[in-house]
Amino acid sequence: MSVCGCLIGRPVMEVESRYVAVRHHVEGFPSEDDFEVKTGKLSWRPESGEVLVRNLYLAMDPYQLNRMKRRSLAHVDAGGIVPGERITAYGAGKVVASACAEYKEGDVVAGLLGWEDYTLFRPTPGVLMYKLPAGSDDDDLHLKHHLSALGTSGMTAYAGLYEVCKPQRGEKVFVSAASGSIGSLVGQFAKLAGCYVVGCTSSNAKVELLKNQLGFDDAFNYKEEPDMKSALKRYFPDGIDIYFDNIGGKMLDAALVSMNTHGRVALCGAISEYTDASHRAAPDLLEVIYKRIAIRGFVVWDFLTRFNEFTGIIGDWIRQGKVQPIVDVSNGLESVPSALTALYLGLNIGKKLIKLA
Numbered sequence: 001m002s003v004c005g006c007l008i009g010r011p012v013m014e015v016e017s018r019y020v021a022v023r024h025h026v027e028g029f030p031s032e033d034d035f036e037v038k039t040g041k042l043s044w045r046p047e048s049g050e051v052l053v054r055n056l057y058l059a060m061d062p063y064q065l066n067r068m069k070r071r072s073l074a075h076v077d078a079g080g081i082v083p084g085e086r087i088t089a090y091g092a093g094k095v096v097a098s099a100c101a102e103y104k105e106g107d108v109v110a111g112l113l114g115w116e117d118y119t120l121f122r123p124t125p126g127v128l129m130y131k132l133p134a135g136s137d138d139d140d141l142h143l144k145h146h147l148s149a150l151g152t153s154g155m156t157a158y159a160g161l162y163e164v165c166k167p168q169r170g171e172k173v174f175v176s177a178a179s180g181s182i183g184s185l186v187g188q189f190a191k192l193a194g195c196y197v198v199g200c201t202s203s204n205a206k207v208e209l210l211k212n213q214l215g216f217d218d219a220f221n222y223k224e225e226p227d228m229k230s231a232l233k234r235y236f237p238d239g240i241d242i243y244f245d246n247i248g249g250k251m252l253d254a255a256l257v258s259m260n261t262h263g264r265v266a267l268c269g270a271i272s273e274y275t276d277a278s279h280r281a282a283p284d285l286l287e288v289i290y291k292r293i294a295i296r297g298f299v300v301w302d303f304l305t306r307f308n309e310f311t312g313i314i315g316d317w318i319r320q321g322k323v324q325p326i327v328d329v330s331n332g333l334e335s336v337p338s339a340l341t342a343l344y345l346g347l348n349i350g351k352k353l354i355k356l357a
């Protein structure tokens with residue numbers, strides 16, 4: 001970092017910052033070769049209204065792939081990613097310079113930063129950014145929680161389960177991608193609501209985690225099930241009341257066949273379709289109509305105004321030992337490409353994070 005000039009008597013700050021970019025639009029399955037690490041200069045100026053942050057942790061989120069496509073509805077909410085340019089992403093970091101009264105040097109923040117060493121941001125209404133307690137940068141666990149259970153994953157899991165599906169005690173809940181960031185929280189939240197919970201995932205080790213560590217009533221490896229419809233009939237002999245869908249595709253079609261009358265489906269994500277558009281779900285609509293099933297897509301930002309309420313509840317559950325956030329950390333900015341592609345191969349367990357500093 002260098003102090004390289006003077007403006008209205010205050011120094012301008014210039015930092016060299018590496019950032020991850022895509023070389024071109026990414027359609028279908030991503031590979032590490034689609035990415036490059038570039039270096040650029042960021043200039044912070046005292047009259048800019050901007051805040052300069054040294055990033056400490058970065059989040060890996062499946063929706064980023066949709067932003068990398070030439071066209072995707074994800075661009076409407078999150079913006080498209082331009083090849084060669086920096087990529088906004090959730091993260092946590094420490095303020096090194098601020099031209100904004102809300103933040104001061106040394107503050108630790110979490111919110112929309114970028115896959116880069118340093119981020120310049122300007123506080124914007126509707127864009128998540130908040131201060132963490134002083135000293136959080138020395139509390140590794142605290143930082144990781146704020147990018148998982150106390151961040152967007154926790155808010156998505158809470159909103160999707162409690163606000164969209166409204167679980168009742170004794171109801172049967174099915175969760176896909178259950179060992180992932182959101183799925184692992186949804187299953188634990190549903191247990192706290194008194195539900196019977198079954199998760200599906202892609203390996204026997206992950207099945208054991210769900211059953212033995214996270215308290216799921218049951219779990220199965222979908223890769224070992226040749227017929228998903230009969231597998232779900234076996235795991236839910238009395239039917240499914242709530243399906244929390246993280247993957248879309250054929251699993252959604254199969255789940256609808258086992259849904260009970262007045263069942264609810266939260267369409268959180270469709271990751272199986274992000275990498276392969278030919279895997280689109282083709283639900284039997286008569287199942288939906290005659291069983292009066294409510295299927296609702298939702299986006300976490302619909303609930304942004306309730307962020308403090310939801311994360312307050314989740315924080316209490318974590319402190320009381322009722323919820324266990326799972327994180328999966330890789331080191332260094334150069335590991336962003338492999339960490340992102342890991343999400344579509346099911347190689348992560350819990351929230352995939354990159355530790356930078």
Ligand SMILES: NC(=O)c1ccc[n+]([C@@H]2O[C@H](COP(=O)([O-])OP(=O)(O)OC[C@H]3O[C@@H](n4cnc5c(N)ncnc54)[C@H](OP(=O)(O)O)[C@@H]3O)[C@@H](O)[C@H]2O)c1
Pocket residue numbers: 060061062063153156176177178179180181182183200201202203206246247267268269270271272273298299300301343344345346347348349350351352
């Ligand atoms: N609606 C919203 O506001 C919102 C917000 C955040 C995330 N999301 C969505 O929620 C879902 C989960 O996100 P997350 O951050 O918690 O990710 P994650 O579950 O931690 O990671 C992705 C997981 O998806 C599973 N997966 C990958 N490819 C698959 C395929 N082809 N078929 C079946 N499963 C596959 C893998 O788990 P297995 O090993 O179990 O296969 C993988 O570990 C994603 O679809 C994401 O886009 C939605």
